[in-house]
Amino acid sequence: MPLGNAEHDPDQILVLEAFADTIVPGAKRSPEDRAIAGVVDDPGAVEAGAVTLLGDPAGGLAPALEVAAMELDEYATEYAREHDLTLDADVPPFVALSFADRTALVARLCAPDHPEKQMWVGLALFSNMAYDSGAHLSTTEALSTGHPGLLGIGFAPPQEDGLWRFPRFSYGRQLADLHPHTTSTGSPS
């Protein structure tokens, strides 16, 4: 699936991946992977498909991604200046930040008083959605192909027809006293 306006710019994709990895971190895809910081041992939002979901025209963020990636780099440059950091020029500035610095910057961008909060929260929401629900894929397909987020949260699979049913669902006994003023219809009085 094309990634909105960032379709032909690998650097923009790296920046968006680094943002998504800050929301739900994952393991590096290869030793050379720079976008993913690699602070955990299992896949995170990037491998769950965050960039594909962000670029999905149905989501609404696609037209804003080019600007978002540019601004992340500008904020990263400013952040580096503030903190007296020297950034590796081989990768975009946001990607050059450490995981801790990416985290601090994302927290600042999503803070209630940030003027562009709405956009950054949207980016974070979709990054998280890619991981915990795989919203760019049909859920049954995502589960059958090993989607790392749905498997990561332990989402139970459907029955053979692709629908969920849980025949065993109850402890089967009364576990508390009812409120003394419950009416005959089961409501509060």
Next chain:
Amino acid sequence: MTTVEKTDVLIVGSGFGGAIAAYHLSAGGAKVTVLERGPWLQAEEFDHDYKLGSSFTRIFDFVVGDGMSVLGGNCVGGGSVVYFATMPRAPRFVFHRRGSIGRPMWPATITRDTLDPWYDRVAEALPITTTPWDQVPYAGGLWAAACNHAGRTANPAPSAVDLSLCTNCNWMMAGCRFDAKRSLLLNYLPAALSYGAEIRPLHEVQSLTRNHDGSYRVHYRIVDGEDYRVLHDAGEIDAKIVILAAGAGATPVILRRSEPQLGTMPYAVGRYFSGNGERLNTAVFDEDRVRDVLGLTREGGKAYEAYQIGRGPTVANWDHLDGSLPEYERFSLEQLYFPPALGTILAQVPDATGPSWFGMEKKELLRRWQSWLTIFVMSEDDNEGFFGPLPETGNANRFSQQMLGHGPLRYTPTANTRRGWALADAEIKDILERDGLARVMPWTNDLVGAYTVHPLASCRIGDDPATSALDDRHELRDHPGIFVTDGSAVPGALTVNPASTIAALAERAMPGIVAAARARGVNVRYGAPSPDGATAGRRAVANTV
């Protein structure tokens, strides 16, 4: 010259307020047209799927405001199609609330006693039933056991779910695939259709104008069936009576947009919005403590690990629904399931050393998702919401193809509201963290503000013209022939799930609306039985109309 279509009664929206009106008025003989801005789906179209474009995003709206986000239905059947079908009646003290205005906010004619016969009609129609303990899913059982361990009570809540058909799949926010949830698609709406009511999906009403003869002209746009950001043709229909039931997030927007043509709106249109005092907490349980302290075990040697199993909220704690407590200190605590995709990002890590809603520690919390339990607070807020500058069309600037948009609602919780939330949070913590059972944190309000799945009161009934938009017959003040029967008519927070009360108020409003229609020359009578033909509810209200 084009002839404008005409109908007797034009209803905007097909949730509880619209469907109940459509049924009674069509059964009574009126020509009824319902305009619904969302699509019309049936059971086989309700997907078990989070993919963008599935029923999960087609029938559901998430409108982000400034300080408050609203989740609601967007389809034929409205909220009843996406809700969790928990149907308690509001406790007695609610009808005596004074709230932010310092005097009674409910009309003097409405109390729990006077509303009970109308609740009965709704219970008969859907129907609503009590839930036996052996039908309570694990998550509800866990909440009950934790309440009991802490010396509290817990109640399986009344519900509009046919338990013989329910699979406990927990996909009910995407519509019920098994027709177990007794939505309006199964009772009031088909009955209205059988009496000749017409329902037009994907018709979004934008504004009203008044005709010289005192009737109203309703102006709508056709919404694209796939990309709701795209509006197609415009149209108009004339009606002798207009019933607005577009939901508390939309009804006042339509009226405010109509103000230049209709004339000054009552002050309370688009003010006094209530989020029903709602707030969520997420707990993550220690499975060993669930087994050792609460003595709970299930198949496979597990103690709980069953967040995904069930049907939304099934068990509530009502210990703080006590009329002797001061206002703003009364609340219910209801166990809830909230699916992935939207809500999980707002859940916070207890005792986080870094960011609480994203990052490494949050991922660890997600890994334990099956051991989560969400507790839903419904408290007494201060009706502090209001609507700011209106979008050009609809009630939001739609951002995504479906579901997500930015709306004009503004909400800054007052000290009263925040105090109620703090008391509820503390109570949840006391119950769930006892003896190391769980760790718990409220959801963050920093990202999308507070949030509600039960928007209320933005065009409310009342006795005081200064603080209510509608009289106690639900007629818009100074605009005869316009009625409002949705959640926006409810005066304030109810401390419980409001669908039962919204529906009971709509039922109660029907005889008056029928009388108003007759006065405007519509040949209609009140007195239809329950949608399935049952008559007990009708008999019970016969002496009240």
